[in-house]
Amino acid sequence: MSGSPGQNGQRGSVGIVETKYFTFAEPPDGMVLTSGARLGPITLAYETYGELNAARSNATLVMHALSGDAHVAGRHSTDDRKPGWWDEMVGPGKGLDTDRYFVICSNIIGGCQGSTGPSSINPATGKPYAMDFPVVTIQDMVATQARLMDHLGIERLYGVIGGSMGGMQALQWAVAYPERVRHCMPLATTHRLTAQGIAFDAVGRQAIMADPGWKDGNYYGTPGPEQGLAVARMIGHITYLSEDAMRIKFGRQLVKGQEDYHYGFESEFQVETYLDYHGRGFVVRFDANSYLYITRAMDYFDLGADWGGLDKALARVQARFLVVSVSSDWLFPTNRSRVVVSRLQAAGKDVTFTEINSPYGHDAFLLEYETLGGLLEAFFAADPP
Amino acid sequence: MSGSPGQNGQRGSVGIVETKYFTFAEPPDGMVLTSGARLGPITLAYETYGELNAARSNATLVMHALSGDAHVAGRHSTDDRKPGWWDEMVGPGKGLDTDRYFVICSNIIGGCQGSTGPSSINPATGKPYAMDFPVVTIQDMVATQARLMDHLGIERLYGVIGGSMGGMQALQWAVAYPERVRHCMPLATTHRLTAQGIAFDAVGRQAIMADPGWKDGNYYGTPGPEQGLAVARMIGHITYLSEDAMRIKFGRQLVKGQEDYHYGFESEFQVETYLDYHGRGFVVRFDANSYLYITRAMDYFDLGADWGGLDKALARVQARFLVVSVSSDWLFPTNRSRVVVSRLQAAGKDVTFTEINSPYGHDAFLLEYETLGGLLEAFFAADPP
Numbered sequence: 001m002s003g004s005p006g007q008n009g010q011r012g013s014v015g016i017v018e019t020k021y022f023t024f025a026e027p028p029d030g031m032v033l034t035s036g037a038r039l040g041p042i043t044l045a046y047e048t049y050g051e052l053n054a055a056r057s058n059a060t061l062v063m064h065a066l067s068g069d070a071h072v073a074g075r076h077s078t079d080d081r082k083p084g085w086w087d088e089m090v091g092p093g094k095g096l097d098t099d100r101y102f103v104i105c106s107n108i109i110g111g112c113q114g115s116t117g118p119s120s121i122n123p124a125t126g127k128p129y130a131m132d133f134p135v136v137t138i139q140d141m142v143a144t145q146a147r148l149m150d151h152l153g154i155e156r157l158y159g160v161i162g163g164s165m166g167g168m169q170a171l172q173w174a175v176a177y178p179e180r181v182r183h184c185m186p187l188a189t190t191h192r193l194t195a196q197g198i199a200f201d202a203v204g205r206q207a208i209m210a211d212p213g214w215k216d217g218n219y220y221g222t223p224g225p226e227q228g229l230a231v232a233r234m235i236g237h238i239t240y241l242s243e244d245a246m247r248i249k250f251g252r253q254l255v256k257g258q259e260d261y262h263y264g265f266e267s268e269f270q271v272e273t274y275l276d277y278h279g280r281g282f283v284v285r286f287d288a289n290s291y292l293y294i295t296r297a298m299d300y301f302d303l304g305a306d307w308g309g310l311d312k313a314l315a316r317v318q319a320r321f322l323v324v325s326v327s328s329d330w331l332f333p334t335n336r337s338r339v340v341v342s343r344l345q346a347a348g349k350d351v352t353f354t355e356i357n358s359p360y361g362h363d364a365f366l367l368e369y370e371t372l373g374g375l376l377e378a379f380f381a382a383d384p385p
Numbered sequence: 386m387s388g389s390p391g392q393n394g395q396r397g398s399v400g401i402v403e404t405k406y407f408t409f410a411e412p413p414d415g416m417v418l419t420s421g422a423r424l425g426p427i428t429l430a431y432e433t434y435g436e437l438n439a440a441r442s443n444a445t446l447v448m449h450a451l452s453g454d455a456h457v458a459g460r461h462s463t464d465d466r467k468p469g470w471w472d473e474m475v476g477p478g479k480g481l482d483t484d485r486y487f488v489i490c491s492n493i494i495g496g497c498q499g500s501t502g503p504s505s506i507n508p509a510t511g512k513p514y515a516m517d518f519p520v521v522t523i524q525d526m527v528a529t530q531a532r533l534m535d536h537l538g539i540e541r542l543y544g545v546i547g548g549s550m551g552g553m554q555a556l557q558w559a560v561a562y563p564e565r566v567r568h569c570m571p572l573a574t575t576h577r578l579t580a581q582g583i584a585f586d587a588v589g590r591q592a593i594m595a596d597p598g599w600k601d602g603n604y605y606g607t608p609g610p611e612q613g614l615a616v617a618r619m620i621g622h623i624t625y626l627s628e629d630a631m632r633i634k635f636g637r638q639l640v641k642g643q644e645d646y647h648y649g650f651e652s653e654f655q656v657e658t659y660l661d662y663h664g665r666g667f668v669v670r671f672d673a674n675s676y677l678y679i680t681r682a683m684d685y686f687d688l689g690a691d692w693g694g695l696d697k698a699l700a701r702v703q704a705r706f707l708v709v710s711v712s713s714d715w716l717f718p719t720n721r722s723r724v725v726v727s728r729l730q731a732a733g734k735d736v737t738f739t740e741i742n743s744p745y746g747h748d749a750f751l752l753e754y755e756t757l758g759g760l761l762e763a764f765f766a767a768d769p770p
Contacts, residue, residue: 035648135648195631195656196623202657203619205650206664210612212597227595234588235620238581246580252687261685263420263520265590265677269684271580272587279591292650299654300646302637330715 012092013083014049017074019114021045022148027123031144037134041123044148045070045107045114049090050098052154058385059154060096060183061145062086062105063162063169066236066294067286069113072105073098088369095373100385101158106145108169110136110294112287119220119287131217136293138165138301142172149180156180158385160319161376163187163365164332165294168301171340174317175303183380184319187372188326188365190336191303191310197331200239201295204232208288217289229288230279237278242328242361246271303340314343321351322379324372326364352379397477398468399434402459404499406430407533412508416529422519426508429533430455430492430499434475435483437539443770444539445481445568446530447471447490448547448554451621451679452671454498457490458483473754480758485770486543491530493554495521495679497672504605504672515674516602523550523686527557534565541565543770545704546761548572548750549717550679553686556725559702560688568765569704572757573711573750575721576688576695582716585624586680589617593673602674614673615664622663627713627746631656688725699728706736707764709757711749737764 023043025031030040047070052059062072064085073090075083084105089095096103107115110133118133125132149157160173160181167189174184193201208214211228219225241249250271254261258268267273304310321344325337334355344351356371358364365372408428410416415425432455437444447457449470458475460468469490474480481488492500495518503518510517534542545558545566552574559569578586593599596613604610626634635656639646643653652658689695706729710722719740729736741756743749750757 035646037648131650135650192637194628195635195637195654196626196628198637198654199619199623199631199656199660202652202654202660203616203623206612206619206661207592207595207616209650210596210616227591231588231592231595231616234584234591238584238588241581243579243581246584250580252577252580252583261420263422263685265516265520265594265681267587269580269583269587271584275584275587276591296650300648 010093013087014074014091014098016077017047017049017071017084018076019045019047019070021114022151024147024151033134033140034137035135039109039116039134042109042116042144043114043120044109044144046148047071047084047105049073049103050101052102052152053385055385056154057156058101058158059149059152060101060103060159060161061149061157061173062090062096062103063145063160063166064105064107065162065164065166066298067282068166069111070105070107072103086366086369089373095369095376096161104152106148108141108294109144110141110290110297112290117287118217118289118293128220130220130289133289133293135296137297138168138172139176139306141297142169142176145169145173146177146180156182159183159185159380161185161187162189164189164362165298168298168303171303172301174319174321175307175313178316178318181317181319182383183322184317185322185324185376185379186337186340187324188329188332188362190332191340192301193299194336198299200235200331201299204235205292205295207231207235208291214288219288225288226283229283229286229291232291233282234275234279237275239331240362242330242359244328244359245361245363248359250274310339310343311347314340314349315347317344317349320379320383321349322375323351323353324365324375325355326360326362326368327355327357328359329362329364331362395478398472399459399476399483401462402432402434402456402469403461404430404432404455406499407536409532409536418519418525419522420520424494424501424519427494427501427529428499428505429494429529431533432456432469432490434458434488435486437487437537438770440770441539442541443486443543444534444537445486445488445544445546446534446542446558447475447481447488448530448545448551449490449492450547450549450551451683452667453551454496455490455492457488471751471754474758480754480761481546489533489537491533493526493679494529495526495675495682497675502672503602503674503678513605515605518674518678520681521678522682523553523557524561524691526682527554527561530554530558531562531565541567544568544570544765546570546572547574549574549747550683553683553688556688557686559704559706560692560698563701563703566702566704567768568707569702570707570709570761570764571722571725572709573714573717573747575717576725577686578684579721583684585620585716586684589620590677590680592616592620593676599673604673610673611668614668614671614676617676618667619660619664622660624716625747627715627744629713629744630746630748633744635659695724695728696732699725699734700732702729702734705764705768706734707760708736708738709750709760710740711745711747711753712740712742713744714747714749716747
């Protein structure tokens with residue numbers, strides 16, 4: 001890995017990185033999932049940045065949200081147009097300082113970015129699994145990541161961190177593997193979705209499954225449910241932005257060069273073209289079936305359910321917690337984080353809570369990297385690797 | 386009209402009612418719309434309840450929201466399963482007391498409930514207009530209602546009242562026809578949509594237009610874009626309910642009889658089956674093209690735009706105002722109503738503002754009829770017909 005080191009604390013890039021793959025749970029054993037189904041082999045795509053120290057005590061696992069991937073920082077080649085999705089946070093001198101921490105980012109099972117998911121070939125048939133892929137849960141995602149940590153020789157993680165669905169995984173890590181997590185940082189997340197969260201997911205899935213291009217999931221080799229997936233993404237996108245953010249960004253502005261209404265149904269308001277653009281862009285890079293599986297995993301997630309309730313679940317944790325919410329996040333609002341924080345406090349756990357004052361809505365956990373970086377630095381300082 | 390009169394102030398039903406039709410703007414003249422297009426003939430479906438007094442001073446016009454119709458109260462026949470959409474508010478002894486007021490409810494152009502809209506026959510072709518129907522605006526809706534008032538011999542309305550899009554029409558009435566409105570009661574509405582409101586509308590339209598059953602709008606005589614319209618309605622439905630209302634109503638409850646997850650993609654959570662049910666039910670009674678036209682009218686609405694700004698528009702009004710918002714309405718939140726209220730106050734107008742404290746979200750304007758009825762009674766008492 002070549003990079004621009006952060007000399008004297010200067011922020012730099014991790015440089016050129018590559019995605020790696022870990023395959024395990026070979027048949028016939030495979031891995032038994034939460035649902036009882038057996039899956040194997042399982043491949044996880046992951047990337048690492050920085051160096052594992054001799055004590056193996058500085059490994060920090062980053063977990064991504066719905067549409068993310070293992071490529072959190074740096075570029076895959078010198079002509080790579082964009083860096084990883086959290087490049088502002090991961091690198092020399094950055095919030096997750098790769099001069100200090102060995103940072104790992106793992107993709108998830110059920111996904112479509114190099115890990116085993118519905119678009120992967122089912123060894124039993126030689127064809128993509130499609131809807132024969134078993135339903136996976138957040139618990140399953142974390143269980144496979146634990147196998148990856150075994151493979152990397154990391155018994156105990158210095159930190160687990162993630163926003164949104166990545167935060168669900170962080171919570172699950174701290175509860176399911178308490179002895180393996182020293183610091184847990186769930187960002188803009190919740191221990192379980194509200195009815196409204198499930199409702200938005202359900203409508204997105206309906207949009208995909210209503211598209212004739214979906215073909216009961218057997219669309220591989222064809223264009224697939226492009227329109228349905230774009231609509232699902234647009235719905236999601238609205239929920240990731242606050243009303244304020246949309247007002248600041250778009251207001252009621254018409255598209256550039258347009259002075260007055262056209263009195264038609266083409267996109268005319270800037271917010272319309274923005275949603276169009278991002279909806280269409282998403283279709284190119286994401287598998288519609290993965291969208292179904294991953295949103296279902298979020299719906300099903302209920303941190304306390306496996307342990308007889310949230311309090312009993314949280315009683316298990318050994319990690320120090322830094323819980324962060326965003327003032328304008330209405331998808332995973334602050335009151336959802338406060339539930340977890342107050343229960344952790346009641347259980348006598350070491351927990352720090354901050355609400356970031358930001359107009360950017362749910363997406364702020366990706367955008368407010370300076371504030372977040374400062375919070376991490378202060379949090380880590382009390383208990384370095 | 387036979388009814389159960391509200392003797393001694395008791396609440397009663399308006400009884401059996403019928404929808405009437407008013408047709409005007411016959412070709413070749415027609416009516417010139419905001420867009421400049423000419424439309425005719427135009428039919429408006431409407432219903433009336435109570436009696437116009439001798440002074441013609443007690444007529445109150447109710448305007449409905451996106452999916453409403455002219456049938457606001459009573460039943461169409463003795464075996465009618467459900468009464469009109471605001472039956473709790475309109476009747477003898479009710480908030481809009483038909484013993485005192487002559488209540489009129491008019492359907493809208495662009496709609497599909499008896500008024501001229503995209504599903505109506507285009508006299509020029511003998512086929513449904515479909516997307517050849519001109520884009521209509523809130524201004525156009527109100528201009529046609531003004532023609533209906535002319536037809537009914539009502540020069541000045543005692544009141545105009547409506548929630549959501551009906552509230553936009555109420556505002557437009559007071560500004561465009563200031564001398565014709567004595568009381569204006571916009572409920573849970575706004576003088577113009579925010580970017581977020583436009584975004585939700587846009588995604589709903591995308592869902593419809595992405596459905597191959599839509600056929601560029603030429604689906605009449607076929608099932609049409611049933612799935613797309615259902616998805617659009619589901620999106621809408623989420624926005625009409627508050628997170629609290631959904632939590633109280635559904636929480637994370639699974640469908641009746643189901644104890645544990647099925648690990649599949651059928652609807653399992655109650656909130657999912659609720660959305661399914663209402664999405665499918667909507668398809669039976671609503672025209673997808675009307676959904677496109679009506680949401681576009683809402684997007685375009687900007688009360689001040691025709692008059693050089695909101696202040697200049699509101700300077701025109703002569704009506705007393707009762708503006709009502711709902712504490713948990715996040716689609717048309719209280720701060721949107723406050724903009725109108727503060728500008729009316731600044732212009733020295735007679736305005737009363739109330740935020741109803743209700744957990745029901747945007748839909749509360751339909752549900753909190755007791756509170757609303759009391760507010761109306763007090764408001765009207767100061768200036769009776």
